[in-house]
Amino acid sequence: MSAPVLEIRDLTVTFTTPLGPLAAVRGIDLDVRAGEMLAVVGESGSGKSVSFLAAMGLLPKTATITGSVLLDGRQLVGASSKELRAVRGQLMSMIFQDPLSALNPVHRVGDQIAEMLQAHQKLSDKAAKARSVDLLEIVGIPQSGDRALQYPHEFSGGMRQRVVIAIAIANSPKVLIADEPTTALDVTVQAQILEVIQKVQKQFGTAVVLITHDLGVVARVCERVNVMYAGRVVERAEIGDIFDAPSHPYTRGLLASLPQAGVERLSPIAGFPPNMLRPPAGCAFRARCPHAVAECGETLPTLRQIGASHSACIRAEEVLTSS
Ligand SMILES: Nc1ncnc2c1ncn2[C@@H]1O[C@H](COP(=O)(O)OP(=O)(O)OP(=O)(O)O)[C@@H](O)[C@H]1O
Numbered sequence: 001m002s003a004p005v006l007e008i009r010d011l012t013v014t015f016t017t018p019l020g021p022l023a024a025v026r027g028i029d030l031d032v033r034a035g036e037m038l039a040v041v042g043e044s045g046s047g048k049s050v051s052f053l054a055a056m057g058l059l060p061k062t063a064t065i066t067g068s069v070l071l072d073g074r075q076l077v078g079a080s081s082k083e084l085r086a087v088r089g090q091l092m093s094m095i096f097q098d099p100l101s102a103l104n105p106v107h108r109v110g111d112q113i114a115e116m117l118q119a120h121q122k123l124s125d126k127a128a129k130a131r132s133v134d135l136l137e138i139v140g141i142p143q144s145g146d147r148a149l150q151y152p153h154e155f156s157g158g159m160r161q162r163v164v165i166a167i168a169i170a171n172s173p174k175v176l177i178a179d180e181p182t183t184a185l186d187v188t189v190q191a192q193i194l195e196v197i198q199k200v201q202k203q204f205g206t207a208v209v210l211i212t213h214d215l216g217v218v219a220r221v222c223e224r225v226n227v228m229y230a231g232r233v234v235e236r237a238e239i240g241d242i243f244d245a246p247s248h249p250y251t252r253g254l255l256a257s258l259p260q261a262g263v264e265r266l267s268p269i270a271g272f273p274p275n276m277l278r279p280p281a282g283c284a285f286r287a288r289c290p291h292a293v294a295e296c297g298e299t300l301p302t303l304r305q306i307g308a309s310h311s312a313c314i315r316a317e318e319v320l321t322s323s
């Protein structure tokens with residue numbers, strides 16, 4: 001088992017909003033090990049994106065962040081914008097659902113990759129250009145020499161996402177955060193983009209955090225899973241244990257709502273996630289939980305070891321043995 005390259009401890013993110021403080025992330029611990037493909041799953045609004053945007057220093061000033069995020073030993077919480085700019089793109093990169101918004105429409109794609117290279121490395125224009133073409137080739141863009149001279153609008157959605165990946169990995173970061181990288185793409189293209197991400201992970205030893213709603217995708221490419229609910233990690237396990245023996249009722253609900261084909265978005269579990277302007281005391285899932293008892297409302301449950309997984313359910317033993 002490799003050592004963690006990214007160590008998140010007791011991370012909280014609270015937004016100041018006109019309606020009051022919104023507790024988006026409420027104390028998560030999460031390790032990303034060198035070279036692994038780690039999944040972060042959970043319903044919309046559970047705090048997946050905000051957790052990693054906080055780590056990247058990409059949240060607006062309305063966000064208050066506490067806790068610790070160590071990247072290769074470097075503390076990112078409270079780091080200056082200069083330090084964070086040096087980290088972004090060099091040690092850790094993030095890609096998003098919509099590749100078009102990540103690209104500059106008026107610059108050739110090759111130049112955009114070269115710019116990322118030269119932001120962090122002393123490279124001649126010629127060397128940066130040559131490396132850009134190599135990178136386009138690595139992410140599976142044919143005729144990469146010619147394609148480097150084109151503009152983002154000349155690429156299809158899937159090809160644009162490949163360009164975005166090329167930019168993200170240009171400086172061989174240790175961690176790549178992929179936030180719903182395939183959600184906006186056609187199903188056939190989704191699989192290709194996942195393959196590219198997997199190739200990068202294996203060929204360069206890049207640790208990948210795959211943020212997704214899609215447990216079908218997770219099953220195909222990830223080794224470990226963190227399940228988030230209402231700003232907390234509620235279950236953490238190896239992929240096989242998540243499917244065979246889910247020990248948190250929320251994880252069970254996610255699995256039960258998994259479509260047969262495994263490629264569509266999950267249909268929601270009955271009920272709604274809590275309003276994070278007023279998070280409930282105790283377990284945030286209890287209003288939707290078939291296993292809830294009065295005690296669930298008393299204290300905020302923390303992760304504890306249950307069999308091979310870690311679960312934040314005080315009734316995990318009963319959950320495991322129930323049908
Ligand atoms: N800039 C912001 N200002 C205020 N609240 C925000 C901001 N960004 C996110 N939030 C809130 O923080 C919570 C967590 O949001 P986040 O985007 O992390 O969810 P998510 O798990 O990534 O969901 P999705 O699957 O829809 O992407 C939500 O309640 C969201 O409304």
Ligand SMILES: [Mg+2]
Nearest residue numbers: 048049050179
């Ligand atoms: Mg998100």
